Amino acid sequence: MTGRPTLRRNARLGALAAVSAGAVALVKDLGRPERFLHMLRTFKVTSPMSVGSWILSAFSAGAGVAAVAEIDRMTGSRLPLGPLRKVLQAVEGPAGVEAAVFAGPLAAYTAVLLGDTAxxxxxxxxxxxxxxxxxxxxxxxxxxxxxxxxxxxxxxxxxxxxxxxxxxxxxxxxxxxxxxxxxxxxxxxxxxxxxxxxxxxxxxxxxxxxxxxxxxxxxxxxxxxxxxxxxxxxxxxxxxxxxxxxxxxxxxxxxxxxxxxxxxxxxxxxxxxxxxx
Incomplete structure (x- = not known):
């Protein structure tokens, strides 16, 4: 929004790398990858783990779309996207805003997880x-x-x-x-x-x-x-x-x-x- 394309690119790529590493760590803690998918079958507002899984997924979706748009620009539009490229270009802005909405809750929910223990x-x-x-x-x-x-x-x-x-x-x-x-x-x-x-x-x-x-x-x-x-x-x-x-x-x-x-x-x-x- 302020005309800083390099900052935008680096922030988006950094967000994707960080949330990917976090997702890998979460799956490792759960033991099996499918357990994470099972957690998304329900939404339990009284469970920090359930709410946190949805927050992580929502942030990852927005950050992922925005980062892929940046990667496509970096490669000179060489990603095999076909007609989806126009869709990607149209939604990358809203995707970045969506990721920003969930950024604060993503940063906080692990603290809630720890505090909810004995x-x-x-x-x-x-x-x-x-x-x-x-x-x-x-x-x-x-x-x-x-x-x-x-x-x-x-x-x-x-x-x-x-x-x-x-x-x-x-x-x-x-x-x-x-x-x-x-x-x-x-x-x-x-x-x-x-x-x-x-x-x-x-x-x-x-x-x-x-x-x-x-x-x-x-x-x-x-x-x-x-x-x-x-x-x-x-x-x-x-x-x-x-x-x-x-x-x-x-x-x-x-x-x-x-x-x-x-x-x-x-x-x-x-x-x-x-x-x-």
């Missing part, structure tokens, strides 16, 4: 974790654009990068503040703690590089790499923190005791939680 750290973070993951997705998409696209076209990506850094750092701080202190411990310890510490450092460094030197090609590319790394470390750091919390019963028992004490302090003494019956 894993202590993930569950304790369930309200803020989607904001962390969406901000992380902003870092990744903006970073990729800055690495692959000439700076004359990366204006929107630079803005998205700065917003993503602010959102990522703020959402993580708010999430940790609102979590039970015991449940938040794995976010600061061991492998997960190291990942998340470096994620914050790289996000801030990438954001500052974008803000202060984003119009320089070398600085923009280096900042983009930092943002991509920060995004990946955020996701894997949160993942590792959840696994660590599941291995130690303390992270389940002590937050339960804290919640019980808080209910009793608030005067709630007549329910099954406080009476144990």
């Amino acid at each position: 894993t202590p750290t993930w569950n304790a973070a369930h309200e803020e974790l989607p904001f962390v993951f969406v901000s992380s997705a902003c870092l990744a998409s903006a970073g990729l654009a800055m690495v692959t696209t000439p700076v004359r076209e990366t204006g929107p990506a630079r803005k998205l990068a700065v917003l993503g850094v602010l959102g990522d750092v703020a959402a993580m701080k708010v999430m940790e503040y609102r979590m039970d202190p015991i449940a938040a411990e794995p976010l600061h310890q061991g492998k997960a703690g190291a990942m998340l510490k470096w994620s914050e450092r790289l996000a801030v460094a990438g954001g500052l590089g974008t803000l202060l030197g984003g119009r320089n090609r070398v600085v923009a590319a280096a900042s983009g790499v930092a943002l991509l790394a920060a995004s990946a470390l955020t996701r894997f750091g949160v993942f590792e923190a959840g696994l660590a919390s599941a291995r130690d019963p303390r992270y389940t028992i002590e937050p339960q005791k804290n919640r019980l004490a808080a209910r009793r302090a608030a005067g709630v003494t007549d329910d099954a939680i406080t009476t144990g019956s």
Whole structure:
């Protein structure tokens, strides 16, 4: 819409590559490819996995159509499309808009999946974790654009990068503040703690590089790499923190005791939680 064909092309191809890798990972987790198709036989709004499968499919359809249109242009219209080429050219714009509509939910739904489990750290973070993951997705998409696209076209990506850094750092701080202190411990310890510490450092460094030197090609590319790394470390750091919390019963028992004490302090003494019956 703003006349940035290289940015558009790189974003579309990047989206197709990323969602394809995600789909492969999902099928691998499910064990057999046909299980993914079985999940599309129904739509269950109370199931994050069901809703997420439909979100992934909807985004993939739009991103795929838009990316194929770009590939056809890159090859000089040599794809064997025949009369479908005119149809593709007519629908690529709406397909890109459709993919954009589902981009935010796609970035958030994996956080909802984690928060919907009984894993202590993930569950304790369930309200803020989607904001962390969406901000992380902003870092990744903006970073990729800055690495692959000439700076004359990366204006929107630079803005998205700065917003993503602010959102990522703020959402993580708010999430940790609102979590039970015991449940938040794995976010600061061991492998997960190291990942998340470096994620914050790289996000801030990438954001500052974008803000202060984003119009320089070398600085923009280096900042983009930092943002991509920060995004990946955020996701894997949160993942590792959840696994660590599941291995130690303390992270389940002590937050339960804290919640019980808080209910009793608030005067709630007549329910099954406080009476144990």
